[in-house]
Amino acid sequence: MFQFNGYLLDVARGCLRTEDREVELRPKSFDVLRCLVENAGRLVTKDELFKAVWPNVVVSDEALTQCISEVREAIGDDGQTMIKTMPRRGYRFAAPVSKPGDDAEAPQRLAPAASVDYATAARHSDKPSIAVLPFVNLNNDPQQDYFSDGITGDIITELSRFSDLAVIARSSAFQYKGKAVDVRQIGRELGVRYVLEGSVRRDESRIRITAQLVDAVNGAHRWAERYDRELRDAFAVQDEVVRTIVTILQVRVIEAEVERILSKPPATWEAYDYYLRGFEAFAIGFSQRSMPSFYEARRCLERSVAIDPGYARAYVILARTYMYTYVEPRDAEYLNPATLERADELAKMAVRLDATLPQARTLLGAVLMFQRRHEEAIAEFEQAFVLNPNFSDHSFGLCLVFAGQPARAIEVMQASMRLEPFRNATRLAYMGNACYMLGRYDDAITSLRESAWQMPNLRITQLWLAAAYAQLDRLGEARAAADEVRRIEPTFAIERWKRTAVYKRPEDAERLFRGIRKAGLPES
Incomplete structure (x- = not known):
């Protein structure tokens, strides 16, 4: 009822x-x-x-x-x-729906923001945990990797919608791409009980997907299946794989048949193909700081939404390309208000098309953050985690620091690390910024140095590191970090960079600017 x-x-x-x-x-x-x-x-x-x-x-x-x-x-x-x-x-x-007994007074709604327990994501001892490894491309054509990677990513995303499963994030699972590693070792490193492996082979008209579920504790095979389908049925295959995994794991998926929360990819195959190409180009652009890759991502993603105007996920990644070029000094889009406005338009479109998509909510939250609409930004991030407790987006940590909540930012970031055991450079940088705002400069330096080691060309890391060293009067190291900032952005000036330092509390902003000045970076 x-x-x-x-x-x-x-x-x-x-x-x-x-x-x-x-x-x-x-x-x-x-x-x-x-x-x-x-x-x-x-x-x-x-x-x-x-x-x-x-x-x-x-x-x-x-x-x-x-x-x-x-x-x-x-x-x-x-x-x-x-x-x-x-x-x-x-x-x-669109009306709120509940079941008798859920709430005697009101229909069931998404949990209010204040009730979100972010530490829950770090405690999965009572949940079946799984890592989906990158499916192997059997076409012997590296240009087709985007397709097998996209299938893997979609399975991770759809599995993550089930609150009774702890699913390791894509970025951590993809650390094993192309590597021959024993699943028991993967289980130990990622802290999971189950590992899903698979492969994809496609031609012009057909697709074959194989998948096998392995117990990462003892290496035993729990389930294996092969799916041969016409290419137009590829999306139905994904749903079938996810449902079978859930069955084998004997997970009590809350009202799975009623809620049917497995979202469908777009009906148009060509739009999906362009989306996968665009996603791959965006990932390359981000990791290698390649502007041509960002422009290629835009070309593919704009083609995707032209074919299927209702495809929310394509809008999300397209908006992210504009967010990146707004905050990073790469071309004329840096700090250009029109760039942020474009990201805002695309993010809102993604939410309108699919209000239940966590990636759309966090992207909109990031845009609102840089518009200094801090409370609205936090609400969007919180809504994303209500929609999917297994979803991970470390931008929330930066959002909380900007909003004057660094202690909570650390709690959130630590919780998200359970789902992404390989701590990427950006997360470590945000952790360092939160520690800095709490006056824990030694802790800040520890995180920021690790971030700088992983991604030496991430300017914001070097900037925060210079300020932290300066606050401890380690001026030689502070100036060395400041030199790295100038290497990455020769024309760096505090006055211009302030436009992306969207701290809600003036005292937080001044604490940072004071450290940056002390490190020797120019005001203008």
Whole structure:
């Protein structure tokens, strides 16, 4: 049974009721309402509705439209505020939905921001834990790696939506790409019980995906399967793999059949292909600081959303390319207000298209952070972690430091490290900044030096490191770090850089600027 806006949908009895009466609905209209309510909050495509309500029967769009009209009339949705039409795609049930007993007073909603326990992500002893290793590209063509990597990434993302699974993040799992490592060693290094391995082979019309689940404690094979499909069915294969893994692990996935939280990739194959190419180019651009790769990412991602304007994930990565060029001194887009505005437009579009996508929420949070809208930014990050407790985005740490909450930033970052055991340079830099703001300069230097070792051309690390050394009067080391800042950005000036130092509290900003000046970097 499901409750919403004063109505009770009783699936077992096949009826819709209010407090004083039963609402009449034709069986097919009832089934349409049931499908929408069971998937409340996400887009339900027309194809999904046709398969759920008219299995193995071909019907016209008019039949579905008529059912939607009858449902809206039955629940008093004249303004279409409960059932949202997504043009040419499907419908989304937008009203809050609960089950009797969830809350005696109000429908169930996403947990409020204050109740989010970020330490939960670091404690998975009571959850099955899994790492999905990069699927091997069997085409012997390195140019096709983006496809097998994309399949792996999507499986990680979809598995992470299940709150009863602890899923190691992509960045940590991909440390093993191309390496022959015993799964028991991987289990020890990542702290997981299960490892999923696989391979992908594709040609122009068909795809073969193999997958095997291995117990990382004893090396025993728990499950293996091979999927041969027409290429147009590749996305259905991903759903099948995820469901099978969940079954084998005997995970109690909360209301899996009701909520059906496995999101579908875009229906258009070409758009998905361009998205994968764009994602790979973005990753190369970020790791190698290559502007041509960023421009190639934009070209692919813009092509993807041109083909499928409803593809939220493509908008997310496209927006990230603008965020990067806004904060990093690479070309004319650095500190250009139009660049940040473009990122803002794309982030908001991603959220409008899929409000349940954590990546869209954190991207919007990052944009709001640089717009100095600190509380709104925090709310977006918190919403992302409510949507998916296994999701990891270290930008939240920087957001909290900017908002004047460095102690909480450290707590959040430490919790996220459980899902990404290989601590990347950016996270360590943000940890160092948080320690700096707490006056823990020695701890700050420890994190920042490790960050600088991993990514020596990350300017912000060298800048914060120079300030931390200066605060301890280790001026020789402070000036050496300042020289690294000038190497990365020869025209660096504090006055210009201040535009991205969006600290809410003036005293926090001044604490940092004081250290930077003491290290010998110029004001203007």
